[in-house]
Amino acid sequence: MHLIINAGKGNQTALAAFILVDFNREDLRILLFMLFLTIYIATMAGNILIVLLVITDQHLHTPMYFFLGNLSCLETCYSSTIMPRMLVSFLSGDKTISIGGCFAQLYFFGFLAGTECYFLAVMSYDRYLAICKPLHYAMLMNGRICVQLIAVSWISGSLGISAIIYLVSKLSFCGPNKINHFFCDFTPVIKLSCNDTYLVEITAFVVCSIGTLPPFLITLTSYICIIKSILRIPSTTGKQKAFSTCSSHLTVVSCFYGSLIIVYGLPDISSLSELKKLSSLFYTLLTPLVNPLIYSLRNKEVKGAINKTFKMLCKPHSCS
Numbered sequence: 001m002h003l004i005i006n007a008g009k010g011n012q013t014a015l016a017a018f019i020l021v022d023f024n025r026e027d028l029r030i031l032l033f034m035l036f037l038t039i040y041i042a043t044m045a046g047n048i049l050i051v052l053l054v055i056t057d058q059h060l061h062t063p064m065y066f067f068l069g070n071l072s073c074l075e076t077c078y079s080s081t082i083m084p085r086m087l088v089s090f091l092s093g094d095k096t097i098s099i100g101g102c103f104a105q106l107y108f109f110g111f112l113a114g115t116e117c118y119f120l121a122v123m124s125y126d127r128y129l130a131i132c133k134p135l136h137y138a139m140l141m142n143g144r145i146c147v148q149l150i151a152v153s154w155i156s157g158s159l160g161i162s163a164i165i166y167l168v169s170k171l172s173f174c175g176p177n178k179i180n181h182f183f184c185d186f187t188p189v190i191k192l193s194c195n196d197t198y199l200v201e202i203t204a205f206v207v208c209s210i211g212t213l214p215p216f217l218i219t220l221t222s223y224i225c226i227i228k229s230i231l232r233i234p235s236t237t238g239k240q241k242a243f244s245t246c247s248s249h250l251t252v253v254s255c256f257y258g259s260l261i262i263v264y265g266l267p268d269i270s271s272l273s274e275l276k277k278l279s280s281l282f283y284t285l286l287t288p289l290v291n292p293l294i295y296s297l298r299n300k301e302v303k304g305a306i307n308k309t310f311k312m313l314c315k316p317h318s319c320s
Helices: 026-055 062-093 099-132 134-140 143-169 185-188 197-232 236-265 270-297 298-316
Strands: 004-006 014-015 015-019 096-098
Touching: 014 143, 015 099, 026 062, 026 197, 026 270, 062 099, 062 143, 062 270, 096 099, 096 236, 099 134, 099 197, 099 236, 143 185, 143 197, 185 197, 197 236, 236 270
Parallel strands: none
Antiparallel strands: 004 014, 015 096
């Protein structure tokens, strides 16, 4: 496969494809394929199940589960942005990805990651209103507002990354073509450019700061207020019940932002590259898997909806 094409001027060449240097373990290729295939199937099945339950079960037609259904839909798309190409690579040994394919993967990854930040902020605000403003909850979180919050989240997630991708697409790639990552992330990609990337990096920093810092602060502030309200509840039973309504979401938030801080907050040095690569697995592959597991195992309403659905499916076939 030709990885470079003539640029038309002198001896300059332009890359036609990148090589993703994922985990560098040829001896474990089949084992990694089976592991990630299992994770992908479980992720897709779990999140699609939650989406279907939220749509079909009347008891789940509330703002909290409306947001959860959208989050599960997002996680399904999120995993499909990265995982299928990884599986093909493990199975075939072909680690190449075209320039256009790399940019497309970078766009959808950035779009969905940014949207997830807004979703988590919206869900934390929803829990804040439910626990701290229960008398005003129905008015402040009605159907129209829920739809508007979700629409703004999807749109906001797409705007920032579009500007970044536009600038990245203007760069020339004519040197090394190996990306030291298992997907096309921003920093490893622009390192390969033979242009000055200062404008792209500054733009990305500003866009990411605007796109992640406000949602993170909203999430953090919401949970500080929630914890304060829970601590003021006199009975232990009341505290446990209040905390159980938001502990699942808090676990997902901790996994997502914790891994993001390790990957993008630590210095970009070679000694930390493997740690960052492993941490990237959490917010790209494991967080989408953890989401349905946590919400189904720790949530009585979701477990009840699952049990009711299985009973309905089994009834025509005389299942017990």
